[in-house]
Amino acid sequence: MTLASVPAYWLYDEPREQRFPDALHIERISARSAPRDWRIEPHRHQDMAQFFLIASGGGLVRIDGSDHRLVAGTILLLPPLAIHEFRFEPDTEGFVASVATSTLTPLFEAEPALGAVLSEAFVDRRGPNDAGTAELAMTMEAALAEFGRNRGSRELALAAHARLIAIWFARIARSHAVANSGSNDARAMLVRRFIERVESHFHTHEPLDAYALALGVTGPHLTRVCRELLGHSAMRVIQGRLMLEARRDLVYTRSPVSQIAFRLGFSDPAYFSRFFAARAGMSPSEYRAAG
Numbered sequence: 001m002t003l004a005s006v007p008a009y010w011l012y013d014e015p016r017e018q019r020f021p022d023a024l025h026i027e028r029i030s031a032r033s034a035p036r037d038w039r040i041e042p043h044r045h046q047d048m049a050q051f052f053l054i055a056s057g058g059g060l061v062r063i064d065g066s067d068h069r070l071v072a073g074t075i076l077l078l079p080p081l082a083i084h085e086f087r088f089e090p091d092t093e094g095f096v097a098s099v100a101t102s103t104l105t106p107l108f109e110a111e112p113a114l115g116a117v118l119s120e121a122f123v124d125r126r127g128p129n130d131a132g133t134a135e136l137a138m139t140m141e142a143a144l145a146e147f148g149r150n151r152g153s154r155e156l157a158l159a160a161h162a163r164l165i166a167i168w169f170a171r172i173a174r175s176h177a178v179a180n181s182g183s184n185d186a187r188a189m190l191v192r193r194f195i196e197r198v199e200s201h202f203h204t205h206e207p208l209d210a211y212a213l214a215l216g217v218t219g220p221h222l223t224r225v226c227r228e229l230l231g232h233s234a235m236r237v238i239q240g241r242l243m244l245e246a247r248r249d250l251v252y253t254r255s256p257v258s259q260i261a262f263r264l265g266f267s268d269p270a271y272f273s274r275f276f277a278a279r280a281g282m283s284p285s286e287y288r289a290a291g
Contacts, residue, residue: 006042006043006044006083006252007041007042007043007044008043008044008045008046009043009044009045010045010046010048010098011025011032011098012032012040012043013032013036022147022155022158023099023100023103023155023158023159023162024097024098024099024103024143024147024158024159024161024162024165025097025098025099025147026095026096026097026098026140026143026144026147026161027095027096027144027147028093028094028095028096028144029052029054029088029092029093029094029095029096030091030092030093032096033086033088033092038059038086038087038088038089038090038092039085039086039087039088040084040085040086040088041085042062042083042084042085042252043083043084043085044080044081044082044083044084045078045080045081045082045098046080046081047080047100047101047102048080048098048099048100048101049077049078049079049080049098049099049101049104049118049166050076050077050078050096050097050098050099051075051076051077051078051096051097051099051165051166051169052074052075052076052077052078052094052095052096052097053074053075053076053094053095053133053136053137053140054070054071054072054073054074054075054076054092054094055072055073055093055094055095055128055137056072056091056092056093056094056128057070057072057088057089057090057091057092057093057094058070058071058072058074058088058089058092059086059087059088059089059092060086060087061076061084061085061086061087061123062084062085062251063078063082063083063084063121063123064082064083064084064121064244064247064248064251065083065247065248065250065251065252065287066247068123069125070086070088070092070125071125071127072127072128073125073126073127073128073129073130073133074123074124074125074126075122075123075124075126075133075136075169075172076121076122076123076124077118077120077121077122077123077169077173078121079118079119079120079121080101082121083248083252084121095137095140095141095144097140097143097162097165099162099165099166103159103162103163104118104162104163104166106163107163107166107167112188112189112192114166114167114170115192116188116191116192116195116196117170117173117174118166118169118170118173119195120173122169122172122173124172132168132172135168136165136168139161139164139165139168140165142161143158143161143162143164143165146158146161147161187225187228187229188229190215190217190222190225191225191226191229191230193215194211194215194222194226194234194237195237197211197214197215198211198237198238198241199241202238202241202242202245202265203242203245203263203264203265204265205265205266208222208223208234208235208238211234211238212234219234222234223235239275239279242264242275243276243279243280245264246260246264246272246276246284247280247287249263249264250284250287250288251288257269257272257273257284257285257288260272260284261273272284
């Protein structure tokens with residue numbers, strides 16, 4: 001399997017040509033997982049985010065090569081293009097809300113920082129008795145009821161439910177990602193622009209000062225803002241994106257390590273192996289074998 005061959009669906013096992021017509025598609029986890037023996041194989045979604053709540057049961061999710069345990073009360077955000085697979089315990093129940101990117105565009109236009117917050121996968125095991133989890137369960141239950149009806153202004157109502165769910169997840173994710181809650185919109189916008197530039201330039205290995213120059217700030221200022229809003233340095237953002245792509249290739253393709261290194265912009269495969277081992281605690285070959 002090559003990375004490009006990982007199936008891309010709108011909804012799992014449904015070709016992208018059969019795009020669901022609603023602003024929001026929401027169903028219980030058992031609806032799609034139980035008929036498939038509680039196994040969802042590796043896939044991705046091109047222009048769609050997914051929001052999960054595990055109400056009971058659990059299992060394991062693998063996101064871009066990293067495993068996360070699922071228990072009752074776990075919430076999960078999957079942004080577009082994240083490669084993921086599930087191994088649910090039998091009789092696991094909860095909700096999965098699938099939202100087209102276009103549905104969320106008005107949110108990102110009104111508050112650009114939301115785009116950055118919702119662009120990264122997020123898993124949080126909050127417990128079944130958490131008050132916030134109970135609030136999310138009620139929101140998703142209401143969305144599911146609306147989805148199952150055929151009432152007037154249905155599309156508008158579904159879009160409203162989708163945005164409420166996305167905002168709920170964004171608030172939780174931001175509370176974890178933002179080290180300093182006093183951040184202002186200018187700094188949030190800077191971080192979003194930086195992350196967007198990293199997404200398109202990480203394989204070129206631009207120095208941090210080049211990123212800062214393109215964004216109209218100094219390198220120390222960019223690093224300081226990233227530490228305040230994300231809890232880690234700007235350089236870690238760049239290196240983290242390289243590691244994400246490396247893990248994807250190692251888990252989901254059979255490409256030689258040297259080929260992966262060159263594709264990611266490393267001129268020396270040995271240096272790539274040292275770079276990877278220093279951050280993963282094992283060599284690329286060991287990581288692939290463990291995956």
